[in-house]
Amino acid sequence: MGNKLTRRRFSVAVGGAIAAGLAVPSLWYRAEDNQGQSLAGSSLSAQRDQALIALQQRLTEHLKNVVRERDSQQAPEGYSAVRAYITQQFSRFGSVEVHQFKHRDRLHENLILNLPGQQDGDFILVGAHYDAVPGSPGADDNGSAIAVLLELARAFSMEPARSPLRLVAFDAEEADRGGSRAYAQNIKSRNEPLAFMVSLEMIGYRDTRRGSQKYPPGLSYFYPDRGDFIAVIGNLRGLPTVWQIVRSMRRFVPCEWLPVPNGGHLIPDTRRSDHASFWDESYNALMITDTANLRNPNYHTANDRLETLDLAFLASVCAGLTAGLLQL
Known part of the structure; x- marks a missing residue:
């Protein structure tokens, strides 16, 4: 990619809007990799670092509004506040749809x-x-x-x-994946054209100490013992998309991946989030995770x-996920 073209696309993407810059992070790496483009690469790298700092600040603000007890039965005020915050943030970027479903004799809502x-x-x-x-x-x-999710929006x-x-x-989700199960069944019954599903499940905990990362039986021989990476787990049929996401994320963070057959039933720990609801309806899906209690005490x-x-x-x-989704 030419230096002039790279600069023009980058300036359009990040000028006055860091979030738009996160939609083109792969361009920053291409610029850095080009021979003879060291000055442009250095400039783009500095802009990327600035964008990551701004992104971290926005993520922190979201977390301040979301992190609270929010079980629908035992903490209904927190539950309602978080649901209202997500709705308000989504509504900044388009019309918010509500998918209502009944689970264990109670009415719940997925926000879309x-x-x-x-x-x-x-x-x-x-x-x-969000529960x-x-x-x-x-x-x-x-x-x-x-x-x-809100920053992707x-x-x-x-x-x-x-x-x-x-x-x-x-x-x-904490009630046997009630929301994703109902939604996956709903779009299947409507024959909606879903290409791929990505589930985000616990993605903010890192532990760089030796021995901090645990695994299901048999997997520890193949993966690091430090919990300093993000994991991508996908079904075999979706392997090309899984690999595309992994490659993009590795430009920003260490990333390990695991392809699983048979809907993950051979390794039950690979089914512990909303992607499994889509596997069960024969969709291609993956989970991005810090591995939950296999790392986070x-x-x-x-x-x-x-x-x-x-x-x-x-x-x-x-940032890595944004770069990957841009090309799918």
């Missing part, structure tokens, strides 16, 4: 924002659950993912991805607080 792509065609669904277990403020589980409302995007905040406890998160890590995950 559709964003157009550069091309018409099948859509990519990115989802994150939390009773007694936990749910910073990593799953405030970290909701914060990223901001970025792709300003710089469309190649494919149409559907962003969904799922309810009742605060999982499902009152200690899952904002101050335990690595916000620089979270921002890098968000």
